Amino acid sequence: MNTELTFDPIRLPPECAALREEVRAFLAEEIEAGTFSPHGGAIDGNFSADFSRKVGARGWIGMTWPKTYGGRERSFLERYVVTEEFRVANAPVRLHFVADRQSGPVILKYGSERVKADILPRICRGEVCFAIGMSEPNSGSDLFAAQTKATRTDGGWLVNGTKVWTSNAHHAHYMIGLFRTSAPTKENRRHGLTQFVVDMKTPGITVNPIYHMAGQHDFNEVAFADAFMPDDHVLGEVDGAWKQATSELAYERSGPERFLETYYVLAELVRVLGETPDTRGAEGVGRLVAELHALRRMSVSVAGMLHAGREPVVEAAIVKDVGTIWEQRLPARARDLAAFVEEDAANRATFEAQLAYATLIAPKLTIQGGTTEILRGIIARGLGLR
Amino acid sequence: MKTRVGNDPMANDSLVAETARRIFTDVCDPQTVNRASDDSWRAPAWAAMEEAGLPLAWVPEALGGGGAGLADGFAVLREAGRSALPLPIAETLIAGWLLARVGIAAPTGAMSCTVRAGRPVVLTRGGRVSGVLKAVPFAKAARHLVLLADREGGGSAVVLMETDRARVSTDLSIAGDPADTVSFEAAPPVAVAETPGDFHDDAMLMGATVRAMQMAGALEAILNLSVAYANERVAFGRPIGKFQAVQQSLARLAGEVAAAIAAVGSAADAIPAAPPFDEGVLLEAASAKIRVGEAAAEGAAIAHQVLGAIGFTQEHVLHRYTRRLWAWRDDFGSESLWAVKLGQLIAAKGADALWPMLATR
Numbered sequence: 001m002n003t004e005l006t007f008d009p010i011r012l013p014p015e016c017a018a019l020r021e022e023v024r025a026f027l028a029e030e031i032e033a034g035t036f037s038p039h040g041g042a043i044d045g046n047f048s049a050d051f052s053r054k055v056g057a058r059g060w061i062g063m064t065w066p067k068t069y070g071g072r073e074r075s076f077l078e079r080y081v082v083t084e085e086f087r088v089a090n091a092p093v094r095l096h097f098v099a100d101r102q103s104g105p106v107i108l109k110y111g112s113e114r115v116k117a118d119i120l121p122r123i124c125r126g127e128v129c130f131a132i133g134m135s136e137p138n139s140g141s142d143l144f145a146a147q148t149k150a151t152r153t154d155g156g157w158l159v160n161g162t163k164v165w166t167s168n169a170h171h172a173h174y175m176i177g178l179f180r181t182s183a184p185t186k187e188n189r190r191h192g193l194t195q196f197v198v199d200m201k202t203p204g205i206t207v208n209p210i211y212h213m214a215g216q217h218d219f220n221e222v223a224f225a226d227a228f229m230p231d232d233h234v235l236g237e238v239d240g241a242w243k244q245a246t247s248e249l250a251y252e253r254s255g256p257e258r259f260l261e262t263y264y265v266l267a268e269l270v271r272v273l274g275e276t277p278d279t280r281g282a283e284g285v286g287r288l289v290a291e292l293h294a295l296r297r298m299s300v301s302v303a304g305m306l307h308a309g310r311e312p313v314v315e316a317a318i319v320k321d322v323g324t325i326w327e328q329r330l331p332a333r334a335r336d337l338a339a340f341v342e343e344d345a346a347n348r349a350t351f352e353a354q355l356a357y358a359t360l361i362a363p364k365l366t367i368q369g370g371t372t373e374i375l376r377g378i379i380a381r382g383l384g385l386r
Numbered sequence: 387m388k389t390r391v392g393n394d395p396m397a398n399d400s401l402v403a404e405t406a407r408r409i410f411t412d413v414c415d416p417q418t419v420n421r422a423s424d425d426s427w428r429a430p431a432w433a434a435m436e437e438a439g440l441p442l443a444w445v446p447e448a449l450g451g452g453g454a455g456l457a458d459g460f461a462v463l464r465e466a467g468r469s470a471l472p473l474p475i476a477e478t479l480i481a482g483w484l485l486a487r488v489g490i491a492a493p494t495g496a497m498s499c500t501v502r503a504g505r506p507v508v509l510t511r512g513g514r515v516s517g518v519l520k521a522v523p524f525a526k527a528a529r530h531l532v533l534l535a536d537r538e539g540g541g542s543a544v545v546l547m548e549t550d551r552a553r554v555s556t557d558l559s560i561a562g563d564p565a566d567t568v569s570f571e572a573a574p575p576v577a578v579a580e581t582p583g584d585f586h587d588d589a590m591l592m593g594a595t596v597r598a599m600q601m602a603g604a605l606e607a608i609l610n611l612s613v614a615y616a617n618e619r620v621a622f623g624r625p626i627g628k629f630q631a632v633q634q635s636l637a638r639l640a641g642e643v644a645a646a647i648a649a650v651g652s653a654a655d656a657i658p659a660a661p662p663f664d665e666g667v668l669l670e671a672a673s674a675k676i677r678v679g680e681a682a683a684e685g686a687a688i689a690h691q692v693l694g695a696i697g698f699t700q701e702h703v704l705h706r707y708t709r710r711l712w713a714w715r716d717d718f719g720s721e722s723l724w725a726v727k728l729g730q731l732i733a734a735k736g737a738d739a740l741w742p743m744l745a746t747r
Contacts, residue, residue: 005640005643005644005647007644007647007648007651008651009648009651009652009654009655009656011655011747020745084745085745088741088745263741266740267737267738267740267741268737270732270733270736270737270740271736271737273733274733275733275734275736276730276733276734277729277730277733279726281729281733282725282726282729282730282733283722283725283726283729284725284729285725285728285729285732285733286672286676286724286725286726286727286728286729286730286732287676287680287721287725287729289669289673289728289729289732289740289744290649290672290673290676290677290724290725290728291645291673291676291677291680292744293649293652293669293670293673293677293744293747294645294648294649294652294673294674294677295645296744296747297648297649297651297652297747298644298645298648301648314640315644318640318641318644321637321638321641322641322642322644322645373634375637376633376634376637376638377630377633377634377637379636379637379640379641380627380633380634380636380637382640383609383613383636383637383640384613384617385613385616385617385627385628385632385633385636386627386628386633
């Protein structure tokens with residue numbers, strides 16, 4: 001097996017610089033107007049219907065999609081700029097982010113015309129929140145063990161079973177659900193699962209909150225009892241969901257959100273250490289910044305490859321693995337480096353608050369969107385080891 | 387079986403890189419060098435490199451060189467790293483680049499250079515050079531040295547020296563490569579030139595990027611070696627690469643190699659054809675040396691663990707890479723040195739300037 005991992009030194013094209021300025025000006029205005037605080041993600045859950053609608057009005061949701069469906073036909077690299085600026089500013093993108101990143105593209109590729117025409121323009125306007133219904137009580141990383149069943153009925157399907165760890169389900173208008181439509185075959189244990197667009201208002205769907213260890217309501221249990229899915233809500237091939245997963249995952253894994261979710265910890269660390277840190281502080285910040293710079297250059301490189309129509313599956317898995325490990329360690333390293341900062345130093349309180357929250361959510365970073373172990377399995381396969 | 391990590395245009399589409407790869411694999415591949423009982427392979431290897439114009443690639447034709455672009459030279463360095471080449475190709479390239487910047491014609495033959503801070507070499511008013519330099523790579527093997535000297539009475543200069551004019555005592559780095567002590571006593575230089583303002587800083591940034599590029603090449607090579615070994619070595623009835631514990635380790639190694647390639651590829655791409663270098667180049671080059679140095683430590687440890695006892699022998703070529711990875715970390719600024727420099731820059735600019743700085747790269 002001949003594997004080539006590629007990380008060309010791709011630079012964002014000039015049109016991205018102008019867009020970046022536009023995005024920053026917008027974010028500065030919104031912060032000024034009190035729509036959100038750059039330090040406020042911990043408090044409001046990053047969810048704001050008002051903000052998402054404004055972002056939609058700017059044309060920054062679904063911005064790479066065809067104009068027919070409300071998109072702007074801009075480049076994937078331009079979307080990259082919007083994503084990273086929003087993350088760094090800690091902007092409340094939760095309502096539209098999943099729809100923008102993955103649900104929309106899946107619908108665009110596999111959805112029926114009616115579903116596309118109905119849902120995509122509303123995603124672009126920032127009106128629609130999506131959840132991802134993959135994990136189940138007995139099926140997490142092992143996606144193909146899913147048991148929630150969709151059985152044929154007149155004009156559609158009846159769904160029964162339970163999804164779990166479903167982020168946003170309590171806000172979501174729709175879910176992309178993975179349901180069992182046939183038994184797996186002897187030859188292919190991945191056979192028999194089908195993706196559906198689920199309208200969360202469908203009778204028979206119950207959403208129960210699961211609070212996470214930082215005390216917030218982010219994910220949920222979603223129970224289905226004879227919930228009806230019309231035929232045209234099937235995405236792609238019945239029983240063939242396993243063929244549809246791979247290329248989208250490269251987008252999901254390699255984006256800047258994979259290592260910038262708690263960027264504020266680094267910024268506040270620099271602030272709390274002051275203009276003239278001691279050697280230890282300077283070295284620690286220098287290493288963190290060097291590593292972040294390397295990560296961003298890897299991530300931009302993968303974005304450039306996706307933009308060029310390539311499928312850098314292994315490179316994308318590497319970005320998420322290396323990125324999430326870096327971000328997971330960030331709070332501990334920041335804590336060490338700030339250990340000797342005076343207690344009454346300016347910004348100490350802000351730093352401590354940010355650090356506390358980042359420490360609490362750090363464990364999830366290497367679990368969500370593909371665990372470290374799964375990613376390393378993908379990388380090992382790419383290396384020709386399995 | 388070949389696992390080639392990194393395929394950027396600067397490395398693989400270049401004819402110069404292709405030539406370098408051919409020479410390094412035909413004349414001085416690590417296996418041959420490792421088995422050699424004497425140094426007789428060195429002269430023909432160097433002659434082949436000179437024939438192809440590699441050592442003076444960064445010297446314009448008007449000054450006696452090959453006039454290749456920066457990208458070509460970096461591609462050669464990456465290939466040199468992939469072969470753990472124990473010849474002063476990097477030193478000669480940097481020396482040529484330094485000379486070209488001040489308009490001194492490059493001599494033929496191997497060169498070495500030092501650009502350390504707190505330079506202990508003085509150029510007297512009478513135009514003589516005195517001082518002791520430690521850990522100069524390949525000094526004895528080089529015909530010429532390029533140094534930064536302090537001028538008596540202020541200012542600094544680039545001096546081109548013949549090694550014949552120095553007392554050289556040989557020492558070895560932990561890679562087993564020459565890291566010699568060089569003493570000049572009122573020695574006459576071959577040529578002298580004034581240095582422009584930030585010359586020393588630029589030279590360090592260039593040197594750091596050059597070494598990091600060799601290291602990235604060596605890291606690619608140890609990933610190849612480790613994956614190939616894991617696929618061949620059978621234990622408990624199957625290749626050890628089939629065990630998840632080994633797969634996870636190799637995936638980690640791939641991650642470190644990827645980060646190294648991305649960081650140094652970006653830095654090499656960021657170095658402008660015409661200095662002086664700005665803060666962006668400092669961020670890129672410092673990050674490359676830091677990140678590649680970290681990858682070297684982590685990567686070498688994983689490769690050795692995967693190869694087990696055989697990788698710990700003189701006979702196996704793994705040490706040709708890992709010992710150089712360890713040694714090269716200290717050249718042209720260690721991870722710590724660059725991290726302090728970078729951290730001080732970030733602190734001085736302030737927290738709110740950090741992201742805008744990263745985002746422009």
